[in-house]
Amino acid sequence: MSEAPCLTTLLLIPLLPLLASILTGVLGTQFGGNLLGRKACHSLTIGGVFLSFVLSSVVLYRVLSQGIRIDETVYTWMVVGGMRMEVGFLIDGLSALMMCVVSFVSLAIHIYTVGYMEEDAGYNRFFSYISLFTFAMLMLVMSNNFLQLFFGWEAVGLVSYLLIGFWYQKPSATLANMKAFLVNRVGDFGFILGIALLVAHTGTLHFGENFDKVEELANVLFPGTDWLLLTVVCIGLFLGAMGKSAQFPLHVWLPDSMEGPTPISALIHAATMVTAGIFMVARMSPIYEFSDAALNLVLVIGSITALFMGFLGVVQNDIKRVIAYSTLSQLGYMTVALGASAYSAAVFHLMTHAFFKALLFLAAGSVILGMHHIQDIRMMGGLRKYMPITATTFLLGTLALVGTPLFSGFYSKDAIILAVEASTLPASGFAYFAVLTGVFVTALYSFRLYFLVFHGKLRTEIGHSTSHDSHHGQTGHHAALPTESAWVVTLPLIMLAIPSVLIGYLTVSEVLFGDVLQGAVWVDVESHPAMAKLAAEFHGPAQMAWHALATLPLWLAIAGAGCAYYFYVQRPTLPALMKIRYPALYRLLDNKYYMDWINESVLAPFIRGLGLLLWKVGDRALIDGACVNGSWKAVGWLAGVVRKFQTGFLYDYVLTMLLGLFVLMTYFVWLQ
Numbered sequence: 001m002s003e004a005p006c007l008t009t010l011l012l013i014p015l016l017p018l019l020a021s022i023l024t025g026v027l028g029t030q031f032g033g034n035l036l037g038r039k040a041c042h043s044l045t046i047g048g049v050f051l052s053f054v055l056s057s058v059v060l061y062r063v064l065s066q067g068i069r070i071d072e073t074v075y076t077w078m079v080v081g082g083m084r085m086e087v088g089f090l091i092d093g094l095s096a097l098m099m100c101v102v103s104f105v106s107l108a109i110h111i112y113t114v115g116y117m118e119e120d121a122g123y124n125r126f127f128s129y130i131s132l133f134t135f136a137m138l139m140l141v142m143s144n145n146f147l148q149l150f151f152g153w154e155a156v157g158l159v160s161y162l163l164i165g166f167w168y169q170k171p172s173a174t175l176a177n178m179k180a181f182l183v184n185r186v187g188d189f190g191f192i193l194g195i196a197l198l199v200a201h202t203g204t205l206h207f208g209e210n211f212d213k214v215e216e217l218a219n220v221l222f223p224g225t226d227w228l229l230l231t232v233v234c235i236g237l238f239l240g241a242m243g244k245s246a247q248f249p250l251h252v253w254l255p256d257s258m259e260g261p262t263p264i265s266a267l268i269h270a271a272t273m274v275t276a277g278i279f280m281v282a283r284m285s286p287i288y289e290f291s292d293a294a295l296n297l298v299l300v301i302g303s304i305t306a307l308f309m310g311f312l313g314v315v316q317n318d319i320k321r322v323i324a325y326s327t328l329s330q331l332g333y334m335t336v337a338l339g340a341s342a343y344s345a346a347v348f349h350l351m352t353h354a355f356f357k358a359l360l361f362l363a364a365g366s367v368i369l370g371m372h373h374i375q376d377i378r379m380m381g382g383l384r385k386y387m388p389i390t391a392t393t394f395l396l397g398t399l400a401l402v403g404t405p406l407f408s409g410f411y412s413k414d415a416i417i418l419a420v421e422a423s424t425l426p427a428s429g430f431a432y433f434a435v436l437t438g439v440f441v442t443a444l445y446s447f448r449l450y451f452l453v454f455h456g457k458l459r460t461e462i463g464h465s466t467s468h469d470s471h472h473g474q475t476g477h478h479a480a481l482p483t484e485s486a487w488v489v490t491l492p493l494i495m496l497a498i499p500s501v502l503i504g505y506l507t508v509s510e511v512l513f514g515d516v517l518q519g520a521v522w523v524d525v526e527s528h529p530a531m532a533k534l535a536a537e538f539h540g541p542a543q544m545a546w547h548a549l550a551t552l553p554l555w556l557a558i559a560g561a562g563c564a565y566y567f568y569v570q571r572p573t574l575p576a577l578m579k580i581r582y583p584a585l586y587r588l589l590d591n592k593y594y595m596d597w598i599n600e601s602v603l604a605p606f607i608r609g610l611g612l613l614l615w616k617v618g619d620r621a622l623i624d625g626a627c628v629n630g631s632w633k634a635v636g637w638l639a640g641v642v643r644k645f646q647t648g649f650l651y652d653y654v655l656t657m658l659l660g661l662f663v664l665m666t667y668f669v670w671l672q
Helices: 007-027 038-066 093-116 123-142 146-164 171-202 207-217 229-244 253-259 262-269 273-283 292-313 319-339 343-370 388-402 408-422 428-454 487-513 530-537 541-548 552-570 574-581 583-590 592-643 650-671
Strands: 070-080 083-091
Touching: 007 038, 007 070, 007 083, 007 093, 007 123, 038 093, 038 123, 083 093, 083 123, 083 146, 093 123, 093 262, 093 273, 093 343, 093 487, 123 146, 123 262, 123 273, 146 171, 146 229, 146 253, 146 262, 146 273, 171 207, 171 229, 171 253, 207 229, 229 273, 229 292, 253 262, 253 319, 262 273, 262 319, 262 343, 273 319, 273 343, 292 319, 292 428, 292 592, 319 343, 319 408, 319 428, 343 388, 343 408, 343 487, 343 530, 388 408, 388 428, 388 487, 388 552, 408 428, 408 487, 408 530, 408 541, 408 552, 428 552, 487 530, 487 541, 552 574, 574 583, 583 592
Parallel strands: none
Antiparallel strands: 070 083
């Protein structure tokens, strides 16, 4: 058996994208004198991410073939009260798998960006940002302690803020990145409280040392309550996941992040930022297994997100927003799997979803380029004739998304549905209904999108549409017909289409029931037997696909696709009639359940009022007025009184001494 990869090799994986980002961001921009041209900048960043992917693949191969597991400290930053704050790597099946997925999807997006951002003035700056984002995500998934996890967690949030608001001249982009930043701060507040509470009782930031002490804390109550300490810790950590992975009600930032360029939509919504919360909960499985209350909460939140965010995708007309709500729904599926203790199924769906969702976003970007920056699907149609590669890859991604047997999404989504059905938690009944109904809804909005974009006739005569994906603000009709995108755009589509079709069939056995995640996630089989039941009934990927022909999810997906064909191909006037017949339902969906209105009209004024109250009463009146200003005013008044006794005349002082002596003599005589 060969030796494990050295720390130098592991360090290169995140540091190569970081180095490329720094060189590009400094020397390729006005800040550093524009010493590097466009070709040099994209070559540097693509080369850095490519080498990271190669090294990550080597690490994954050695982890799987040799059973290597690394938990090493790279650098000790400081030691405070015996608590070590370190940079370190934990390399096992979970982290190695995530490293490969992140680096591969990022590589495809880097290549795609060469064509998509070709005419953008911020070309070099964009490459610097996406390479920096890759570094942050790699540091997150490779971490072996809470300090580094939190660093990566906040770093991806910061860079996503820069990327969503990349076209900062657009007011909508700056509002969107601020919204994403603020909503994530809400979740991160709970996240850091959960970390602090756990670390306060274990005295260490290291994952393994915390996991070793969890059993001792299993029956410890949170002070002043009858809640288990670990339940409060798990809920705090999950709040962070709700923000980062856009779970209801902290999901509102993700659709608005479509204001960034399309490569960012793919990077944030596919394998990277939004899956960080899923990865974190899977990594923390030894803690979550001791709290059924927290697992039930995870199940309920994931179920609501999976079902109700899917409904919103049915009424969206912006091509990227339809896919964004699809991302929300699929993240709900992953969260449901976590709640059912099917951590391997959640990670498996995370992996398959990364490929087909990145494919769908990049294909949508290719459509946007072909349609001259029009994003309204009502103005599209018949594009398969003009863009055959984009249409074919988009269809493959759609088939994977809806769970077509033998496609990657089928294996991961079916595993989640079966795991929820086998779960014994109280919330599993609602979760099973939600994920089953979600299958129909997913097929409905996915094929609605496909049919409206690629079938029928080109409908540019419907009206003018303002571009949301170009800071130049191109609008309306264009005389030129749509054309297929350049090879630098279509090549990443083909790169992503291959795993979207094959990766599920090839890896389902090993990821779900093999050694890939062994030791990386832990399940209490007696209390949460869902995956154990699936393992007993699993007889290979081919048999799983054959068995699907007799199960409800497949027929629900077929029904959803059939409804989409009927409504949007056979009877295209019917959706408009339904909108008129059911106006209240349409308004509810079109206004996204009024969540933005609630945030802007209820929560924001309440928080603003609370802030004004704390400022005027707490800060100005009590702290500044009573404490700070009150103290000096009291001292000034007292000084003014005492000053009157300091006259400078000797007879005044003699009189004061005689009066004092008289008072003392009177006092002592009174005592006797």
